[in-house]
Amino acid sequence: MAELKKKEEPKIGVFVCHCGTNIAGSIDIKAVMEYAKTLPNVAIADDYQYMCSTPGQNKVVEAIEEHKLTGVVVAACSPRLHEPTFRGATKLGGLNPFRFEMANIREQNSWVHMHQPEEATEKAKDAVRIAVAKASLLEDLIPKSVPVEQAAMVVGGGVGGMQAALDLANAGIKTYLIEKEPSIGGRMSQLDKTFPTLDCSQCILTPKMVDVARNENIELLTYTEVEAVEGYIGNFDVTLRKKARGVLTTEEAEARGFVGGGCNGCGDCEDVCPVIRPNPFELGMAPMKAIYVYHPQVSPLLYTIDFDSCVKCNLCVDICGDKKAIDLNAVDEFETVKVGSIILATGYDIFPIEEKHEWGYKNYDNVITSLEFERLICASGPTGGHLIRPSDGAVPKKIAFVLCAGSRDNTGVGKPYCSRFCCMYSLKHAHQIIEKIPGAVPYIFYMDIRSFGKMYEEFYYRIQDEGAKFIRGRVANILEDPVTKNLHVNAEDTLLGRPIDMEVDMVVLAAAVQPSAQTEATRRLFGVSCSQDGWLLEAHPKLNPCGTTTAGVYLAGVCQGPKDIPDTVAQAEGAASAASIPIHRGEVELEPYFAVCLEDICAGCGMCINLCPYQALSLIEKDGRTVMHVTEAKCKGCGTCGGFCPGGAIWMQHFTTPQIVAQIDAFLLGGEQ
């Protein structure tokens, strides 16, 4: 605490970075440097082409030793980019790393004021002056280490979440895999084949599902949702809602004393259940009972009761008999688990493409989405793999595929981004109908075919060779022949420069994807940001694509942005690796930006306790007085308490009141102290 320490004479070194021409292109570096030399407490000012390079950092190290500096200011890019770099250099020079202050003269200056060099230079001088004022008052701070809970959590049981959980588990980490649906598998389990290899999707997925179910380090919690999250990296307390399933596992039955009971997946209950409703896994194209499994390959093989439609007739209970697996009075249960790190893999939904009225989805019978096509062409789907027209059950011969349906759309109804895998799966669909239906012709309406991955362009070549017809033009509208239920697809063949009216038997819309319905609520629970379009935001788009701005929370798969299966699995492995680091290290260092109570001044009024958004503050008895106490590991250094404290008894480390006041003074007084 500053006032308790002996006042030292501040000696600040200022280093101005050119960043090539990124900064020097619009800011007069020499002028800023010369100006810095005139500021109070500045012992040395220097500049360099790239301060972040080894020679640049050496300048800092050498200056600390030579000039006995007490603080370092680097005027360069955003602290997000190079604060850690220069803290390292400051430490290497023998100073406490928190004796470093950065002045951002790139992102917040040279880049935005590219065409106003004079004003930009003046602004850079202001930034340097303010940073020097703060650097003169910086103190030594010691980061705090906290132990890390030796367990991890993965939210979402699609292929990304499964891969992440398997990697964590195989690295010896106890992993909770949370899935809101009754079975793991996610979107991939709804697909028939996968591009470009044409592997059967279920065939390559089910072994992974079995691995997940059997792995002794994985605790699989299906039909479970995250209810609340508390804590911080290394010490998350996650409360889970285990939704009332109404069916007991073998273990749960044993716990109730029914040894040898519990659900064995025989399906007798399903046969007697009188309630019929649409199966969401089949996108409503097949019936399902109130007690159900989505499809035969579910994992775990365990029935679930939909209590919204169950009439509690007891027929299932009777037929289940001695197994006593069914409990119609089940209620939601809550469980809190402690984990050290968390991976979100919450996936995607299909954009409601009926909102684009011109294509007539949900209005015309024979306009379907690609996901519906997957179910119709899949051997385990509602038609046994026979593609038929919903209007009359006839086999379609001419099928139009509409790409960019709702993607790359800036109208507000649709998504501005590219959904990234539609081109490739539509090529696969074209292949499938050529293979399965003799004489069938796929017509692919496209703007650009984006076959970006390994062997993808070759796949495009192959499908073109197989006879798919490509029409370069976005579909303007679709009209239905009211008698035949055929569809007239209107577009322009832009390469021909001629409008087209193509009569086809069926239209498949490659609808855009969007974050899954619960993504928004989930990300708020975990304190993760999202980008403008709702996808979860990575810490850095290039250099930290699996991390988030919340320490200890990582991302895998489409929840971070559209990606195909190989990319999802790759990111999941990356996220698992990142999430295992704090667990394997055993402890994490927290930035020492926490609040400190100046107990001599604290009146123990307790006003700050309820203000704290992180429940980090409490009142304690100390030397016969009531004073506030900070749980440092919980404090995020937000400053709410420090700003409020009527007695000025809360000291925000690294953002102390004297430091901030000095910055404001330096700015307002223009250097004339």
Added chain:
Amino acid sequence: MAVKKDYKDQVLVEKLRDRKYYIPDSNPEFIKEVEKIGLTPAHMCYQCGTCTGSCPSAPRSSYRIRLFMRKAILGLEDEILTDPDLWLCTTCYSCTDRCPRDLAPTDVIMAMRNLAARRDIVPRNFLKTTQLIYNTGHGVPNNDANRAARLKLGLEADPETTHKYPEFLVGIRKLLDHYGLKEKADRILAEGE
């Protein structure tokens, strides 16, 4: 610049004309001017063809709105402003409704028609329509056949417009005079005689 060769024979000169796109033949300011008048960022067009696919004029004519967008972006000012197809848009706004880039191709066409009119390039039928509006208040005035049909349907011979209230023509003429439209139409039509 396009290479010019003299083949002596005019037919041959036209037939073998250099048709390549050369940057110096284009006007980079043209698209900016069009955007200023049309109030739509036309340079964002990605040539998907939704506009032409939606266009009721395209199947029955050589009018290609997507091509006009392309030419505008490339700055082919002379080619656009002298193209009679520019006047085939019915301004139904289907393209504007559906454009996935949220542009207004119709307004781009209207802007380019404005620029053509500044250069006195307007089809005679449009000019005659201007005269008709000035004289009757209608682009398509009532005629005897229509009057007979209206009477047969139990309506008045003339509708509730300037046909029935010619005194309101004064206001319409004032508007047209303000922009010098009638004068311009008269002049261009006279020059063409």
